[in-house]
Amino acid sequence: MASALSALRSACRHGTSASVLISGPSGIGKTTLLAEICQQATRMNIRVGWSKCDPIEQVWPGAPVIAALRAGPDPLTTAGVYEQIAGVVSEPLLLADRIASRLEDLAAVQPLLIAIDDLQWADRVSRFLLRSLLSRLASLPVVWMFASRDDPVGIDLAGHDSVHLEHVQLAPLTTADLAAMARDRLGRVPDPGHAGHRQPGPLGRSRGTRHRRRRVRRGDGPPTRRSA
Numbered sequence: 596m597a598s599a600l601s602a603l604r605s606a607c608r609h610g611t612s613a614s615v616l617i618s619g620p621s622g623i624g625k626t627t628l629l630a631e632i633c634q635q636a637t638r639m640n641i642r643v644g645w646s647k648c649d650p651i652e653q654v655w656p657g658a659p660v661i662a663a664l665r666a667g668p669d670p671l672t673t674a675g676v677y678e679q680i681a682g683v684v685s686e687p688l689l690l691a692d693r694i695a696s697r698l699e700d701l702a703a704v705q706p707l708l709i710a711i712d713d714l715q716w717a718d719r720v721s722r723f724l725l726r727s728l729l730s731r732l733a734s735l736p737v738v739w740m741f742a743s744r745d746d747p748v749g750i751d752l753a754g755h756d757s758v759h760l761e762h763v764q765l766a767p768l769t770t771a772d773l774a775a776m777a778r779d780r781l782g783r784v785p786d787p788g789h790a791g792h793r794q795p796g797p798l799g800r801s802r803g804t805r806h807r808r809r810r811v812r813r814g815d816g817p818p819t820r821r822s823a
């Protein structure tokens with residue numbers, strides 16, 4: 596959370612773009628963290644566009660990126676502009692240009708956060724659009740925030756030579772972390788007789804899994820790409 600917010604603050608302060616990738620296995624809390632960051636961004640007076648990719652082949656190629664322009668209570672485009680953009684959905688080059696122009700206009704007035712969830716399911720047109728937009732808007736205060744189950748797909752899409760990439764990897768807490776939390780709560784070292792008593796839950800997870808959230812590991816994962 597802290598590193599994602601710091602990327603937002605830095606982009607606002609320096610007027611440059613940044614990219615944040617939140618990755619981790621299913622159920623670890625990526626969507627929850629992304630939603631929280633979007634809320635914080637709104638409080639920081641940043642315009643927010645939010646969208647998610649779909650596992651069952653998309654409504655229309657490029658839809659996750661286009662939909663981000665019209666999401667939430669304060670959409671990034673009016674219905675008229677949205678219609679103009681969606682009207683060229685079958686022409687990806689024109690589509691990228693129209694979306695970029697709209698985002699450029701917005702970023703000239705106020706910093707932007709574009710958040711795309713479930714990036715592992717991005718269709719080919721969405722991938723093309725994201726690459727084009729990251730490159731074209733690199734010198735503007737536009738922060739891209741992605742959540743993905745898949746590290747390589749996320750790094751490939753979120754990383755761009757001219758945009759700083761922050762990679763936040765969420766992973767389950769270790770046994771040592773859990774023991775420390777238990778010690779903290781109980782005020783004593785947990786009874787070793789109770790250790791290992793986590794039974795598999797209905798989906799095969801241990802019951803403790805739900806509570807082992809959000810351990811942000813940095814520095815021990817795959818290398819992240821950063822701008823020079």
Ligand SMILES: Nc1ncnc2c1ncn2[C@@H]1O[C@H](COP(=O)(O)OP(=O)(O)OP(=O)(O)O)[C@@H](O)[C@H]1O
Binds near residue numbers: 623624625809
């Ligand atoms: N920090 C947290 N503390 C407690 N519960 C949490 C926390 N973060 C997420 N959860 C809960 O865990 C569940 C899974 O979270 P979430 O949907 O954010 O996971 P995800 O990583 O996006 O999973 P997926 O890859 O399947 O989309 C949700 O019910 C959410 O409310």
Ligand SMILES: [Mg+2]
Binds near residue numbers: 625
């Ligand atoms: Mg999710």
